[in-house]
Every structure is written in structure tokens, then in C-alpha cells.
Amino acid sequence: MxxxxxxxxxxxxxxxxxxxxDGTAHNAGTVNSAADPGWxxxxxxxxxxxxxxxxxxxxxxxxxxxxxxxNLQALISLGSLVITFLVITGISTMRLLTTRFRIAxxxxxxxxxxxxxxxxxxxxxxxxxxxxxxxxxxRLFGLTSLRIGTGGQSSSSSRSRKxxxxxxxxQHARDLRRLLLDRRGGGRSTGRDENLxxxxxxxxxxxxxxxTIWGLAxxxxxxxxxxxxxxxxxxxxxxxxxxxxxxxxxxxxxxWFAILAAVVIAAVAGVAVSVATFVxxxxxxxLEREQDGVFRVRRGLLVSRSVTIEERRLRGVEVxxxxxxxxxxxxxxxxxxxxxxxxxxxRSRRSLTPxxxxxxxLRVAADVLNEERSPTEFAEPVPHPxxxxxxxxxxxxxxxxAVVAVPLGLGLWFTPVLVHTAWITALVGLPVVIALANDAxxxxxxxxxxxxxxxxxxxxxxxxxxxRRDGVIGWNITxxxxxxxxxxxxxxxxTAAGDGVYKVRDVPVGAGLTxxxxxxxxxxxxxxxxxPRG
Numbered sequence: 001m002x003x004x005x006x007x008x009x010x011x012x013x014x015x016x017x018x019x020x021x022d023g024t025a026h027n028a029g030t031v032n033s034a035a036d037p038g039w040x041x042x043x044x045x046x047x048x049x050x051x052x053x054x055x056x057x058x059x060x061x062x063x064x065x066x067x068x069x070x071n072l073q074a075l076i077s078l079g080s081l082v083i084t085f086l087v088i089t090g091i092s093t094m095r096l097l098t099t100r101f102r103i104a105x106x107x108x109x110x111x112x113x114x115x116x117x118x119x120x121x122x123x124x125x126x127x128x129x130x131x132x133x134x135x136x137x138x139r140l141f142g143l144t145s146l147r148i149g150t151g152g153q154s155s156s157s158s159r160s161r162k163x164x165x166x167x168x169x170x171q172h173a174r175d176l177r178r179l180l181l182d183r184r185g186g187g188r189s190t191g192r193d194e195n196l197x198x199x200x201x202x203x204x205x206x207x208x209x210x211x212t213i214w215g216l217a218x219x220x221x222x223x224x225x226x227x228x229x230x231x232x233x234x235x236x237x238x239x240x241x242x243x244x245x246x247x248x249x250x251x252x253x254x255x256w257f258a259i260l261a262a263v264v265i266a267a268v269a270g271v272a273v274s275v276a277t278f279v280x281x282x283x284x285x286x287l288e289r290e291q292d293g294v295f296r297v298r299r300g301l302l303v304s305r306s307v308t309i310e311e312r313r314l315r316g317v318e319v320x321x322x323x324x325x326x327x328x329x330x331x332x333x334x335x336x337x338x339x340x341x342x343x344x345x346x347r348s349r350r351s352l353t354p355x356x357x358x359x360x361x362l363r364v365a366a367d368v369l370n371e372e373r374s375p376t377e378f379a380e381p382v383p384h385p386x387x388x389x390x391x392x393x394x395x396x397x398x399x400x401x402a403v404v405a406v407p408l409g410l411g412l413w414f415t416p417v418l419v420h421t422a423w424i425t426a427l428v429g430l431p432v433v434i435a436l437a438n439d440a441x442x443x444x445x446x447x448x449x450x451x452x453x454x455x456x457x458x459x460x461x462x463x464x465x466x467x468r469r470d471g472v473i474g475w476n477i478t479x480x481x482x483x484x485x486x487x488x489x490x491x492x493x494x495t496a497a498g499d500g501v502y503k504v505r506d507v508p509v510g511a512g513l514t515x516x517x518x519x520x521x522x523x524x525x526x527x528x529x530x531x532p533r534g
Contacts, residue, residue, distance in 0.1 A: 039100035039111075045141040046167035050092045052137050054085055101165060103179065108148065110163055122163055124183045126150045128313065128339030131349070132173055132306035139304060144173040148180070149341060162341075177308075181292050194291060198367050199353060199360070201285040208355035209278035210271040211324040218273045282354040287364065295335070295368065297352060307349050313338040315471035315497040316452065317365045318350075319376050321358070321462040331361040335368070336467060336498035346498065365466070375452040375466040381445030382515070387486045388506035389441040396433035400426065446504045446515065453493055453519045455502050465502045471495045472520045476503075477512075491516055 099112040103124075111119040127148055134144045146165040168176070283301035290296055295309040316336040325331065333353040340346040353364055365374040404426045411418030440459035447454050453472065456464040476492035483489055483506070491512045492503040504512065516524045 039102045042096050042099050042167040043143055043169050045143055046096045048141055049137045050089045053089050127184050130177045130180055130308045134304040136302045142170055143167050144170045146173045196289045198289055199287040199364050205354060205356050208330045209275045211328055212274055287352055309335055309337050310339055315495055316467040319361055319464045323460050325355055329358055330355050331358040333361045333364055338497040375449040376464040378447045378449045378454045381447045384444040384506055392437040392440045396437045400429045400433050448519060455504050457505055467502055469519050475516050475524050476501050
């Protein structure tokens with residue numbers, strides 16, 4: 001089989017029933033040398049993982065039969081679910097039987113498929129990331145998924161820029177990762193003889209876990225999803241025994257007490273979900289700088305994950321402080337780096353720390369950037385004009401007016417009680433809007449700190465970005481109608497890393513253009529039209 005030479009990989013797909021491969025398959029668990037033409041198979045333990053996928057649907061099917069007495073609609077719905085999982089299991093098993101991979105010279109090659117045969121070839125020196133993921137069933141059988149990518153920010157090309165080996169032994173994955181890093185990292189050694197641990201899990205950080213609304217939101221989403229599933233199966237959740245018991249108990253107490261109890265139960269459930277999510281996501285957390293010039297973030301309890309970030313592709317850091325976390329003195333640290341994939345992949349792979357004390361986040365930021373002090377702590381940010389405060393107050397008032405308009409309109413049409421709800425909402429919401437607008441205005445700031453451009457903004461989630469000035473590849477300037485009236489603009493520093501653009505919002509035109517020129521001299525100058533005075 002021949003394949004063209006491309007910049008990243010070559011892929012050929014043909015419809016054939018024969019095998020025209022060269023070489024023979026090696027036993028799973030060995031790493032091929034450059035001179036070994038043999039192919040390596042996925043671990044046969046993956047078959048046990050595939051079969052275990054049927055356990056959940058079959059158990060749910062049996063439980064439904066016991067609880068509903070063989071409800072026909074429920075049996076049809078769950079039967080369809082079982083058939084779907086049978087198909088998925090069959091596809092996964094076929095992938096196990098047909099997938100082969102090898103390291104041949106300076107390339108990693110992968111072939112798979114039975115009717116539609118696919119072969120991919122990845123130059124080792126184009127590999128930007130090597131991540132390890134292990135789901136609970138994979139960990140139970142000692143397996144890991146190794147995911148390889150060459151980066152890129154485009155979501156449309158993300159699939160072609162990734163190569164996955166789903167189902168190799170954990171030791172095999174580690175050996176293969178080390179071999180690929182050694183091959184790829186020729187000449188990139190940092191000169192250290194051992195890995196350096198920058199940060200590791202401190203269970204005192206668990207106190208920050210409840211400071212998020214996502215736990216509470218997950219409770220409502222879970223309840224809504226369960227209700228919908230049962231409703232589709234023609235099972236009325238309100239008629240279940242436990243629901244009827246709770247309804248009878250609450251029916252005998254005052255309404256205010258029932259509402260208070262419901263709020264407390266929801267809050268406790270939300271906190272429990274947040275804590276459990278934190279433990280699952282960040283147990284065994286460790287951030288290391290490895291000797292071949294990469295950062296490695298390892299974490300996870302049920303789903304183990306190891307993410308690789310190349311140090312030479314690091315363009316800066318982002319300190320994120322959601323409102324509740326900020327009030328408690330906490331923060332999270334994200335990397336701004338190339339090679340982390342599209343926007344969705346970047347969000348899932350960029351985390352350098354869990355929610356930690358702000359001082360710890362700044363320490364890690366300084367260590368990661370090889371600075372004595374985190375550049376996000378710039379001493380004298382450039383102040384923004386007061387008109388920026390007025391714009392935030394106006395936006396808040398518009399949101400408040402929209403919220404108040406709903407009960408007001410319904411009250412004028414149906415019942416006067418909602419009219420009272422509207423004016424009370426307006427009375428309570430006005431100081432809240434003003435307070436949030438002032439907080440958002442105080443958060444605005446930008447400046448230059450040695451090699452870094454620093455930008456800060458946000459109130460519900462305050463973000464402070466330190467972006468290397470040599471990583472800025474362009475400027476994105478936008479002006480709304482309101483900004484044009486007030487002589488303001490928003491100027492964004494574009495970079496081939498992270499979110500792609502980091503904006504300095506609501507600065508005077510002259511000050512914004514001057515800032516851009518000072519940050520990266522001569523990058524913006526050719527596009528500025530100088531209008532002569534007089």
C-alpha cells in the first residue's frame with residue numbers, strides 16, 4: 001500500500017477484504033525499535049472491557065422488569081438500549097481485532113479497519129502532545145488509552161490531527177510515551193537529570209470544591225434527566241412509592257418549611273456533588289517539569305489522565321478567579337500553550353492546577369514561566385476611563401429591565417401579585433447591578449511586565465492573563481456604536497495558543513493603539529492611517 005507524503009500524516013482508505021500489510025504482528029506489550037518492521041496489536045484484555053459495557057444495560061433491563069412488572073414500553077426502550085450497546089461492543093471488538101501500530105524509523109504508523117482499511121503515518125518530530133487516559137473499566141484491567149496529536153486550533157481538522165491507541169497495557173503506554181518523547185525531543189533536553197515536581201495534591205484544597213454552582217446545577221440536570229427517561233418509559237415518577245412518601249411528609253408541614261427544606265436538601269446535594277467531582281477529577285494530582293522539556297499534569301481517581309504540554313510552546317498563563325472562589329481567596333491556573341487542539345480540547349487540557357489558594361496559583365505560575373514572580377502580579381495597571389464604568393452600569397440595567405419586564409407584563413395581563421413581584425425585583429436588583437458593574441470596572445486593567453503583556457477583566461469569573469509579547473502575531477480591533485460615541489475601542493492580542501485572542505476592553509483609541517505598539521513594536525504600525533492635523 002502506498003501513501004503520499006503530507007506535512008502531518010498520510011491516510012489511505014480502501015474497501016478491501018484482504019490484508020496487504022507487510023510484516024507480522026508482535027505481542028501486545030512490547031515497543032518496537034526503529035529497525036523492527038513488525039506490527040503491535042492492542043491488548044486482548046480490551047475484549048473484557050468491551051463485554052463489560054453490556055453489564056449496565058442488562059442490569060437496568062432486569063431492574064425495570066422487577067419494578068414495573070414487564071411494562072411493554074419500558075421493555076421496548078431498554079431492549080433498544082441493549083441492542084445499541086451490542087452494536088457498540090461489536091464495533092469495539094472489530095477495532096481490537098484489526099488495529100495494528102508500529103514505530104518505523106522516524107514515523108509512528110497505525111492501520112485499522114476490516115472492510116474499510118485505513119492506514120495513517122505520523123512523523124515523530126511533528127508530535128506535540130502525548131496524553132494518557134484510563135477510564136474505570138480500563139484501569140480495572142490494567143489498560144490505558146494513548147492519544148497523540150500535533151496540535152492545531154481548528155475544530156474541523158481536529159480528527160485528522162489526532163491518533164489514538166485505545167486499549168494498550170499501562171506499562172506499554174508509558175514505555176511508548178517515553179520512546180516517542182526521546183525520539184521527538186532530540187536536542188530539546190533541559191539538562192536536568194530527573195523530573196522536577198512543581199505542585200502536588202494538598203487535600204486542604206478540598207475546601208474550595210463547593211464554591212461553584214455546577215454541583216447544584218448537576219443535581220437539577222440529573223433529576224430532570226431521570227424524570228424524562230422514566231416518562232419516556234411510561235413510568236410516572238410522581239407515583240413511585242418513595243416520592244409519595246416524601247409528598248405525604250411535606251404535606252403535613254407549613255409551606256415555608258417545605259420550601260426551606262427543599263432548598264437545604266438541594267444545597268447539600270450540590271455540595272456533595274461538587275466535592276465528589278473535585279475528588280474524582282483531581283485525586284493523585286501532580287504537576288511535573290520533565291527532563292526532556294515538557295510539563296506533565298497527572299490527575300484523576302476513577303478516570304486517570306496524564307496531559308503533556310511542551311514547554312517551548314508555552315506562551316503564558318491565565319489566573320482564573322470565579323466570584324465565590326475569589327471571595328474565599330482561591331484561584332485556578334491555566335496554561336496558554338500551542339498544540340492543545342481545538343477550543344474544546346484546549347479547555348479540557350489547559351488546567352495546571354485545581355482550585356487552590358491564590359498565592360499557590362501565583363507560585364506555580366512563576367515556576368512554570370521560570371520567573372521570580374508571576375507576571376500576572378503587575379504593580380501599576382493602566383486605569384480605564386470612567387465611561388467604561390457607565391457602559392457596564394447601562395448593560396446591567398438593560399438586563400435588569402428585561403428580567404423585570406416578564407413579571408410586570410404577566411401581572412398587567414393576569415394578576416396584580418406579579419406587578420408587586422416586578423417592582424420588588426427592580427428595587428432589590430438595582431443595587432446588585434451597580435455593585436456588579438463597579439466590581440467589573442475595578443477588574444479592568446492592562447499593562448506590560450518585562451516580556452509579558454498582561455490583561456485583566458471579568459466579575460463573575462475574573463481572568464488575569466500574562467501573554468508573552470513575542471507570542472503575539474496580530475491585533476484584532478473592534479468598536480461598537482457605543483464605543484465609537486465614547487472614543488473607545490477593544491483591542492485583542494491574537495496568538496496561536498490558548499483561546500487565540502486576549503482582549504483589552506474599553507480603552508481610549510489613542511491609548512489602545514499606543515499600548516499595542518509598545519507591546520509589539522512595528523506590528524500594528526503599517527495598518528495605522530495617520531490623519532494630518534488642520
